[in-house]
């Protein structure tokens with residue numbers, strides 16, 4: 559039996575800071591309430607059927623709305639949308655509707671808020687949710703899609719926003 563190794567979580571975060579992630583905002587709406595969260599822990603699972611996953615911190619009770627709604631949209635950001643990423647990470651403590659007020663949103667298929675000029679929007683029906691450690695992995699089948707014109711992408715690397 560291999561001994562379980564203990565990795566210091568600060569060292570883990572320092573190593574992960576070397577990992578470039580595309581910045582996205584995952585959104586949902588339920589019973590008249592909207593929520594959006596800036597994430598980098600999100601990726602494609604499959605192209606047939608189109609499936610994506612997002613890792614959401616479940617120590618934040620506000621993230622329960624994603625499970626209650628059963629739908630979410632993954633909005634992939636362009637570099638010029640950095641102020642949106644900042645707002646939806648809670649850094650400037652705006653109220654939720656003030657955050658949404660910074661951009662234009664519509665809906666595609668599920669009713670989850672879709673950013674009108676995102677690089678791409680993956681509108682999803684939640685098919686599975688699995689708690690792992692501090693986060694819950696939400697898996698969605700893509701039921702609506704929109705792609706914007708090609709533009710520089712917004713990445714997060716070495717604890718800062720970058721454009722690619």
Ligand SMILES: Cc1cc2nc3c(=O)[nH]c(=O)nc-3n(C[C@H](O)[C@H](O)[C@H](O)COP(=O)(O)O)c2cc1C
Pocket residue numbers: 581594595596597598599600613614615618620646647648649714
């Ligand atoms: C670049 C960046 C990436 C983030 N990635 C994630 C993520 O993948 N999952 C997550 O749960 N939170 C992530 N966060 C933190 C959330 O954005 C933040 O906790 C949340 O939006 C706070 O929202 P609230 O003020 O409405 O509670 C990230 C934050 C930043 C700045």
